[in-house]
Amino acid sequence: MxxxxxxxRNHVNKLVELPQSGMLxxxxxxxxxxxxxxxxTLFQSFLPTLSSQQHDNYLSGKQWLDIITTLAPAxxxxxxxxxxxxxxxxxxxxxxxxxxxSIDLSLRxxxxxxxxxxxxxxxxxxxxxxxxQQIEKDLQNEKAFYRAVVEDMPALIYRYTTExxxxxxxxxxxxxxxxxxxxxxxxxxxxxxxxxNIERAKIHLAGITPDNPISTHEHSGTDSxxxxxxxxxxxxxxxxxxxxxxGYQGIGLDISERxxxxxxxxxxATTDVLTGLLNRRQCLLLSKEALLSCQQQNQPLxxxxxxxxxxxxxxxxxxxxxxxxxxxxxxxxxxxxxxDGTIIGRFGGEEFIISLPHIPLEEARLMADNLRKxxxxxxxxxxxxxxxxxxxxxxxASYSSVPCSHLDLLARADKVLYQAKGAGxxxxxxxxxxx
Numbered sequence: 001m002x003x004x005x006x007x008x009r010n011h012v013n014k015l016v017e018l019p020q021s022g023m024l025x026x027x028x029x030x031x032x033x034x035x036x037x038x039x040x041t042l043f044q045s046f047l048p049t050l051s052s053q054q055h056d057n058y059l060s061g062k063q064w065l066d067i068i069t070t071l072a073p074a075x076x077x078x079x080x081x082x083x084x085x086x087x088x089x090x091x092x093x094x095x096x097x098x099x100x101x102s103i104d105l106s107l108r109x110x111x112x113x114x115x116x117x118x119x120x121x122x123x124x125x126x127x128x129x130x131x132x133q134q135i136e137k138d139l140q141n142e143k144a145f146y147r148a149v150v151e152d153m154p155a156l157i158y159r160y161t162t163e164x165x166x167x168x169x170x171x172x173x174x175x176x177x178x179x180x181x182x183x184x185x186x187x188x189x190x191x192x193x194x195x196x197n198i199e200r201a202k203i204h205l206a207g208i209t210p211d212n213p214i215s216t217h218e219h220s221g222t223d224s225x226x227x228x229x230x231x232x233x234x235x236x237x238x239x240x241x242x243x244x245x246x247g248y249q250g251i252g253l254d255i256s257e258r259x260x261x262x263x264x265x266x267x268x269a270t271t272d273v274l275t276g277l278l279n280r281r282q283c284l285l286l287s288k289e290a291l292l293s294c295q296q297q298n299q300p301l302x303x304x305x306x307x308x309x310x311x312x313x314x315x316x317x318x319x320x321x322x323x324x325x326x327x328x329x330x331x332x333x334x335x336x337x338x339x340d341g342t343i344i345g346r347f348g349g350e351e352f353i354i355s356l357p358h359i360p361l362e363e364a365r366l367m368a369d370n371l372r373k374x375x376x377x378x379x380x381x382x383x384x385x386x387x388x389x390x391x392x393x394x395x396x397a398s399y400s401s402v403p404c405s406h407l408d409l410l411a412r413a414d415k416v417l418y419q420a421k422g423a424g425x426x427x428x429x430x431x432x433x434x435x
Contacts, residue, residue: 018042018103018128024059026080026122032059032067039126042103046071046096064124071096083109084119095131102134156231156252159238162245164188178224194221205235210245213237218255230259272346274324275331280353283345287355288406290343291398294357298400302364304354305413306371309390309425311350322382323350326389329380337371361397361430368393368428376426390426392417397431 022039024032035043040059047070059067064080072094079090090109095102106127112120130138150157150170159168169184177184177192190198197219208215213236220230231252238247270282278286287303294301308330315323327350334344334352343355356364375391394417396409404412412431420429 018130021125021127023126024124026064026124028084028119028121030064030080030084030122032062032064033121035059042128043067043071045100046098068094079107080109080122080124083111083122087111087113097131102131102137104129104131154254156254157250158184158189159247159249160189161247164190166192167247176223176229197221204233205248208235208237208248210237210239210243213239220259228256229254230256275327275346277331277334277352278343278345280345280348283343283347283353283355284406284410286343287345287353290355290357291406291409295398295400295403299358300360300397300399301409302356302359302361302395302397303409303413304356304364304368305347305394305410305417306352306354306368307392307417307421308350309392309421311389314387314389318382318385318387322385325382326380329378330375330389330391333374333378334371337374338367360399361395364395364397365428365430368395372426372428392420392425393428394418394420395428395430 019036019038019042022036022042024035024039027033040057044058047067065078068080079092083090092107092109094105094107096105097103106129108125108127110123110125112123114120150168153170154172156172156176157168157170158166158173160166166185166187166189169181171181174181174184184192190201193201200217200219204215204217214234216232216234218230218232220228223229232255233250233252235248235250237245238249240246270279271277272279277283291301293299308326311323311326314326327346330352331344331346334354338344338354338356343353343357345353347353356367359367372391372393375389377388379386379388394413394415396412396416398404398409416429416431420427423429
């Protein structure tokens with residue numbers, strides 16, 4: 001079309017919202033006398049040639065036969081001409097098309113005569129609707145648009161049947177698994193899922209029903225590059241027209257960064273910043289929980305309180321940075337000496353606490369003495385200084401036959417610790433039941 005560029009955009013925009021109807025009048029010579037503005041704009045969009053000066057009232061005075069044959073060259077018959085010869089209304093259907101769209105027009109021709117039955121004018125009422133072809137085209141465009149949106153979204157989006165067979169996977173899903181869509185579609189979701197998440201996913205899906213069609217949960221997984229990722233999954237039940245479940249749609253949002261921040265906050269709340277061990281509060285909390293668990297299982301629990309001997313002398317002689325280095329070095333020794341799962345924390349200052357679930361007093365004594373010997377044999381280097389340390393340890397144990405509270409256990413271990421320090425330091429003393 002030769003419509004000027006400055007007005008083309010206006011025409012396209014107006015076509016998006018079609019007028020539902022419009023009216024024009026023909027004089028007795030079949031020329032257009034008046035036409036609704038929206039209808040004129042609509043017709044101009046389908047006319048093949050217009051100059052930049054031919055927009056306002058362009059159709060006024062034009063012969064309707066010329067206009068209608070230009071708009072629809074294949075038009076058969078002239079209902080407007082028949083209407084001029086009879087007082088009966090005439091109906092006509094037209095389909096107009098251009099590069100943007102296709103529309104259907106329903107035209108009703110109503111002639112107006114004077115008392116002598118002479119034609120005065122013809123009124124034409126036009127109903128406008130999108131053609132069937134245009135509706136199908138719009139639906140296809142809409143599907144293509146939403147498919148592009150789904151493909152471009154960073155979230156993992158997929159669909160699968162009630163049997164778990166994948167029917168759709170967007171680019172983010174393919175990138176995560178390092179596979180093509182055609183390789184993923186047709187697979188079971190359980191085949192592409194981490195083994196640790198399969199049972200959890202089955203339980204999660206079992207809770208999605210027509211009465212509860214949406215469910216959200218979080219879990220982690222490993223992508224094709226070996227990176228551990230956390231996702232928040234929202235699964236929605238898909239129902240057929242008769243309300244029967246036919247599948248699910250899942251959307252996974254990467255929340256790895258949020259989880260990392262949460263873990264950092266938890267670490268700040270539970271970890272001693274200097275040594276990396278549990279802080280006092282968290283250590284006492286876990287130790288108390290372990291004691292209750294052992295008592296319920298009729299199992300012993302031994303608790304060690306450790307003090308670095310003459311620690312103040314190190315600070316006074318070499319400075320607090322040297323003292324910090326000693327605390328960090330001893331914390332590493334504790335971690336390396338005891339197995340994973342042992343509750344190890346910094347009690348405060350130069351004191352440490354170790355809780356040993358399921359370990360009786362005698363075994364705890366041997367373990368504590370082993371730690372004491374390792375500490376004494378360890379040479380600590382700080383800047384240009386080399387020195388050794390010793391530790392004193394107090395131990396108390398709880399047995400099913402002689403249970404005690406966590407506070408009592410702490411008090412007993414603390415009491416024998418100071419007995420060890422008073423007896424010359426660098427030794428282990430246990431709280432005996434008969435004391």
